[in-house]
Amino acid sequence: MARIIVVTSGKGGVGKTTTSAAMAMGLALKGHRTAVIDFDVGLRNLDLIMGCERRVVYDFVNVINGESTLNQALIKDKRCDKLFILPASQTRDKESLTVEGVGKVLEDLSKDFEFIVCDSPAGIERGATLAMYYADDAIVVTNPEVSSVRDSDRMLGILASKSRRAEQGEEPIKEYLLLTRYSPERVKLGEMLSVEDVQDILSLHLLGVIPESKAVLNASNSGVPVILDEKSDAGQAFSDVVRRYLGEHVTHRFIDVEKKSIFGRLFGG
Amino acid sequence: MPASHSESAEFVNAFEIKSGAVNLPVLKLLSVDMEYVSSQLWQKVRQAPEFFRNAPMAIDIHSLADVDIDFVGLVRAMRDCGLIPVGLCGGAERQNQAAQAHAGLSVISLARHELPPPASAPKPKAAPPPAEVHTKIVEQPVRSGQRIYVAGGDLVVMSQVSAGAEIMADGNIHVYGTLRGRALAGVQGNLGCRIFCHDLQAELVSIGGHYKISENIDDSLRGVPVQIYLQDQSLVIQRI
Numbered sequence A: 001m002a003r004i005i006v007v008t009s010g011k012g013g014v015g016k017t018t019t020s021a022a023m024a025m026g027l028a029l030k031g032h033r034t035a036v037i038d039f040d041v042g043l044r045n046l047d048l049i050m051g052c053e054r055r056v057v058y059d060f061v062n063v064i065n066g067e068s069t070l071n072q073a074l075i076k077d078k079r080c081d082k083l084f085i086l087p088a089s090q091t092r093d094k095e096s097l098t099v100e101g102v103g104k105v106l107e108d109l110s111k112d113f114e115f116i117v118c119d120s121p122a123g124i125e126r127g128a129t130l131a132m133y134y135a136d137d138a139i140v141v142t143n144p145e146v147s148s149v150r151d152s153d154r155m156l157g158i159l160a161s162k163s164r165r166a167e168q169g170e171e172p173i174k175e176y177l178l179l180t181r182y183s184p185e186r187v188k189l190g191e192m193l194s195v196e197d198v199q200d201i202l203s204l205h206l207l208g209v210i211p212e213s214k215a216v217l218n219a220s221n222s223g224v225p226v227i228l229d230e231k232s233d234a235g236q237a238f239s240d241v242v243r244r245y246l247g248e249h250v251t252h253r254f255i256d257v258e259k260k261s262i263f264g265r266l267f268g269g
Numbered sequence B: 001m002p003a004s005h006s007e008s009a010e011f012v013n014a015f016e017i018k019s020g021a022v023n024l025p026v027l028k029l030l031s032v033d034m035e036y037v038s039s040q041l042w043q044k045v046r047q048a049p050e051f052f053r054n055a056p057m058a059i060d061i062h063s064l065a066d067v068d069i070d071f072v073g074l075v076r077a078m079r080d081c082g083l084i085p086v087g088l089c090g091g092a093e094r095q096n097q098a099a100q101a102h103a104g105l106s107v108i109s110l111a112r113h114e115l116p117p118p119a120s121a122p123k124p125k126a127a128p129p130p131a132e133v134h135t136k137i138v139e140q141p142v143r144s145g146q147r148i149y150v151a152g153g154d155l156v157v158m159s160q161v162s163a164g165a166e167i168m169a170d171g172n173i174h175v176y177g178t179l180r181g182r183a184l185a186g187v188q189g190n191l192g193c194r195i196f197c198h199d200l201q202a203e204l205v206s207i208g209g210h211y212k213i214s215e216n217i218d219d220s221l222r223g224v225p226v227q228i229y230l231q232d233q234s235l236v237i238q239r240i
């Protein structure tokens, strides 16, 4: 049986797809067979960030409708043979996603994979509620600003009441906070909420803090999950997140304003 | 199950069986005419559809000692209204058997809760029976967009109540985390009810319909433990 992870937020554009790609790649690099599914029907972009957009033949909706098999639709990553991508459809409308259809696909994937990462669309509509419905774990991606925190809180309420686990009275979904696009400098200036502020409002287990980083945009432009950019701050932060998720104890980084070393000051690094 | 997860102790047990007390609403059946029951149930549920949606409910047939009851019809009527009938109590042996056999209802006993005497019995004058204690305890955070209402009882929230959440009770409300949302006690008009909270940052507090919004709450009372009650028609927020 696979562990199903939903990457969710409520608010749009906070870094869910970036996180899904990095998490899935990170888990696969650790040797776990991992599938990552794009639930953003109509606005697919996971395949772009994974760099496999030119290899899409069939998609998630085709599989649900029985127009292709799962194996035909799954795209094997070129960099890591433990990682598979199930892209979303750009042409279909969201109505094609049904609880039963999604359940069947996840059940079939579960036989073959250790982790299934579900990249949720923004909002609290059908696509988002379906992405989280079958989840075992939820990574709630939040930016350090009030509206994003409020939407995450809303999403947490939905996770706690509308998921399969909630409906069946099973152990609740494990919820993790991932704070992304964090800028210690701006926190210091009072322009952003701090890690503590967000923790205080959401009271959630902190999985990690991903700094605001140019590396993210570079990575998505070149179709490489940022976790593969091992030199970058964001790449390292995501590696830490994967290790923490797998149960390792890793101290949090990228929370405080970096003091520039003598070298840094001399060479402007 | 991946290796990494079996390593962490949390995922080793497939389940635990614990004994726990749950509070359930009880449908006290007073009629055997299922059409009549069904239509009244509809009206009742229509008044507060959200509160009754998928609500588990026990059936008490104490008042209908040893008459034939159409359990199948009753269960259907309840399900049609979105309720989830979970068990039967107060029945005679014969009734229990019929309910189990035909409607799949389990037989439960109302542990220690004394059943109130039937309506016709004379009420003892000297010592009135203690008011039925009904308290709902919520351990998880109440998140933005969630609503909790306790009919005929008190509400205790052990965790926080987020901004955008709403908690309501016919009785008192206690919040042991931060109260950022709305809290309404005594919503059926009981003006003696109170709200107690550990850290007041509420959007709105109300007792029996007398309310105060965040803007009108004194800054000195924010972020501190308080109790809220009504005195001479006005809401008093007092530090405790």
Ligand SMILES: Nc1ncnc2c1ncn2[C@@H]1O[C@H](COP(=O)(O)OP(=O)(O)OP(=O)(O)O)[C@@H](O)[C@H]1O
Pocket: A009, A011, A012, A013, A014, A015, A016, A017, A018, A019, A040, A120, A121, A122, A180, A181, A182, A210, A211, A212, A213, A214, A216, A217, A220, A234
């Ligand atoms: N840590 C970061 N530093 C800098 N930019 C980032 C970071 N994380 C995400 N971004 C940028 O934010 C934008 C949105 O990211 P992404 O597509 O991952 O968000 P999303 O939550 O999936 O959005 P949507 O809700 O539209 O699906 C992208 O342009 C991405 O490059």
Ligand SMILES: [Mg+2]
Pocket: A016, A017, A018, A040, A119, A120, A121
């Ligand atoms: Mg996205």
